[in-house]
Amino acid sequence: MDNNLPADPHSSQNVPAHVAIIMDGNGRWAKARGWPRLFGHRAGSQNIRSIIGACIERGVRFLTLYAFSTENWSRPKLEVNGLMHLIGDYIDREAPIMHKMGVRFRHLGHMEDLSKSLQRKIRNAVDLTRDNMKITVCVALNYGGRNDILRAARSILASGIPAEQVNEKLVSEYLGTRDIPEPDLVIRTSGENRLSNFLVWETAYSELFFTKALWPDFDASTLDEALEAYSQRRRRFGGVDGISVETASRSVQP
Numbered sequence: 001m002d003n004n005l006p007a008d009p010h011s012s013q014n015v016p017a018h019v020a021i022i023m024d025g026n027g028r029w030a031k032a033r034g035w036p037r038l039f040g041h042r043a044g045s046q047n048i049r050s051i052i053g054a055c056i057e058r059g060v061r062f063l064t065l066y067a068f069s070t071e072n073w074s075r076p077k078l079e080v081n082g083l084m085h086l087i088g089d090y091i092d093r094e095a096p097i098m099h100k101m102g103v104r105f106r107h108l109g110h111m112e113d114l115s116k117s118l119q120r121k122i123r124n125a126v127d128l129t130r131d132n133m134k135i136t137v138c139v140a141l142n143y144g145g146r147n148d149i150l151r152a153a154r155s156i157l158a159s160g161i162p163a164e165q166v167n168e169k170l171v172s173e174y175l176g177t178r179d180i181p182e183p184d185l186v187i188r189t190s191g192e193n194r195l196s197n198f199l200v201w202e203t204a205y206s207e208l209f210f211t212k213a214l215w216p217d218f219d220a221s222t223l224d225e226a227l228e229a230y231s232q233r234r235r236r237f238g239g240v241d242g243i244s245v246e247t248a249s250r251s252v253q254p
Contacts, residue, residue, distance in 0.1 A: 015059045019186075023044060025214030026044040051063075064138040066143070087118065105126055105128075108177065109143030146200060149200070153174075182206065184230070185209060186198070187209045189218050209229050
């Protein structure tokens with residue numbers, strides 16, 4: 001064995017199983033170049049495949065991308081229409097490639113506000129890739145965290161479950177994310193430091209990483225910065241280092 005070989009830069013990292021990214025800054029990226037906002041969205045879409053590939057190489061098993069929120073419908077109609085057309089074209093072009101990469105595609109959000117054509121494209125991509133195992137990529141499209149919780153609450157009420165049986169586990173089972181793990185790491189690009197209604201239930205104990213890089217400029221090296229920052233953190237989930245929550249509570253004097 002050659003001891004002079006360079007070390008694997010990811011071998012010592014505690015790689016998160018689930019990374020979620022708020023892909024922000026497409027419009028500002030385009031504006032800085034004197035281009036229409038839609039050009040920024042197109043550039044951002046072209047960045048997705050390389051980031052998925054980088055996540056696969058680093059051992060990330062789940063990747064969730066915030067593509068379009070329930071609040072984004074308030075943007076100018078021309079931009080929204082252009083973005084929906086861009087998303088449809090992206091699915092047509094990338095779904096076969098993602099399938100070959102071993103990507104399992106998932107949609108988070110609610111279909112009813114999307115065009116019938118886009119709904120069909122999403123379902124086809126999900127069906128095509130459903131048996132792939134290398135990485136699960138969840139695209140949050142027409143998604144809002146509060147809306148998802150509200151729908152879960154309505155479904156629980158409609159099912160007739162007694163109030164005393166409602167707990168966190170039950171609520172989680174009614175969310176759109178019910179069959180995927182909660183994010184270990186949330187990354188937001190563009191320098192904004194907020195979650196913007198993204199996975200508000202699921203991110204209660206997620207680690208957060210904010211970068212000034214605009215989404216079209218976000219690359220594998222920036223991803224590595226986020227993963228390195230994550231690997232240096234201690235996740236206590238409300239507990240104390242080396243002490244269980246139960247032990248800590250017994251040690252507190254009245």
